[in-house]
Amino acid sequence: GSQMKSVVTTVVTAADAAGRFPSQNDLEAVQGNIQRAAARLEAAEKLAAGLDNVTREAGDACFNKYAYLRQPGEAGDSQVKVDKCYRDLGH
Numbered sequence: 001g002s003q004m005k006s007v008v009t010t011v012v013t014a015a016d017a018a019g020r021f022p023s024q025n026d027l028e029a030v031q032g033n034i035q036r037a038a039a040r041l042e043a044a045e046k047l048a049a050g051l052d053n054v055t056r057e058a059g060d061a062c063f064n065k066y067a068y069l070r071q072p073g074e075a076g077d078s079q080v081k082v083d084k085c086y087r088d089l090g091h
Contacts, residue, residue, distance in 0.1 A: 007033040059086045 011030050015022040022030075059082070063069055069076040076082045 007037075055086050055089045058089050062089075 008030055011022055011026045015026055062085070063076055063082070068074060071077060075085060
């Protein structure tokens with residue numbers, strides 16, 4: 001995305017200011033930055049997926065422990081309300 005573009009732009013601009021083309025070192029620095037950004041993104045996605053699983057487990061545990069929550073008029077009496085509970089737990 002834009003972050004990757006800014007890294008590339010920065011290197012090209014710096015090389016340009018020095019009156020030269022980007023060197024092998026510059027390009028390797030860009031590649032390293034892109035790989036680190038990709039690794040961060042992947043880590044963030046894994047964390048988010050993990051959070052979803054933890055949230056579901058927590059929600060299931062609550063509904064199992066407090067079964068009355070599933071009764072009409074209670075917090076978990078419809079799928080919409082159950083999903084809201086999961087969402088709130090996620091936050």
